[in-house]
Amino acid sequence: MPRTSERESLKQARTAVTSVERVILKISREVWNQPAIGLQEREAMEVHIRELETAGFTIVSRHSGGHPTAFVAEWSQGSAGPKLGFLPEYDALPGLGNAAEPLIKPAENGRTDGHGCGHNCLGAGCTGAAIALQAMMRQRKVVGTLRVYGCGAEENVGAKIFLAKAGWFDDLDAALAWHPAAVPVTGTFVTNANHFMRVSWQGRTAHAGMDPWSGRSALDAAELFAHGVNLMREHIEPTARLHYIYEIAGVAPNVVPDEARIWIQARDITTPRVNALTDWLSELAQGAALGTQTKATFQVELGMAEFIPNETLAERVFEHLQHTPLAWTAEEQAFARACQKAIGAKEVGLATQVAPKIKDATLGASTDVADVSWNTPVAVFGWPTYPPGVNLHTWAVTACGGTSIGDKGSLAAAAILAAVGYELLTEPELRTEANAELKRRLDGRKYQAVQNMDLGELEEVSTRCQKGMGDEYVSDATVG
């Protein structure tokens, strides 16, 4: 049993969420029914924009920070007061389209993309929380500003990096986020910093049989580079991660390839460590070019910072998790067990308990929520929209997210977010403490966005993702 009693703000937030329940569920279902991958998810974005405008929010920016599926919506009461940010996501994943049934079955509308990361639930919960909190503020005449950031393309070209680079989080007092999970969970954890690099080599084509001596193979350079990456592994920190794919590797064996390209990611627990890996990789690319008499081009396209946790906010969220009911019907439990059976997991059904608070854990993954966390304290947690044993980025998450299981997740998360939001607006000491903690953790370090992509490159990534070549291009991570 929780050590604290339920706060009044959570009860009021639950009532406010009930008053806008129809809107929240409409967002979730509409986005679920129109799944599209990052940068192509305009319909889903418009669903959020429509509901925010209907509620009285103003769309103050579209295409924010140059990102095609980002937007910023705002609503204020009074001319001063704190500013809070909400972070809805709405992109789907390729190949994970599924019916809302506990087995692999194509979606009825034939869409092959699907919400295998539960972003339909995530987005509905975040936008719904902002609308519910707006109602609470109106009723109790609380001053402040609510800003909803449309965080497009979280799975491939995360909008939060673009928004952070453009300074959209600079004046916030705090930001609030959640992610679908198997169990209710929060705490202090760190996600990895991460760089996405494209390395290409230009060689000279030739007939591979008649005069191979006239050619210089770009593929040779790529192979040499890849071999070097694998030798690096012995001499890098155990926390580091390097993963790559060959994107271009020639067209026919009898033509010396004049072009080759590798797409590589480097991750580690801090940005300086990732910078060091990046420098080494850049030298390796040049070395491979020298050895093969080709020309290398090395570009860091995009990067994510490491997440800066906030214990002050995590404590408060943890309290609310413990007072939020986890009530499932027999049908929902049967659905969950059928999903577990289908994937070969233990048939234990849906979570009925909050997970112990995470204390300073490092997750191997990365998230663009981290780029927000350098600029303002972030409260973040996971809440179930699928059962334990099922993993994110699978058809079963898509399936559950299209049922009342996902709906309950959106509603519970919205209430928790609205409660913490209300507390941040009305408890100056909570804001002060959370911001002092952020300052302490940063210890003078300044945020630097890593974003060097132009629109053409963005579009290319989107096309590539559609082909299923990069369903985890940027952020395979989840928070919580």
Ligand SMILES: [Zn+2]
């Ligand atoms: Zn996700």
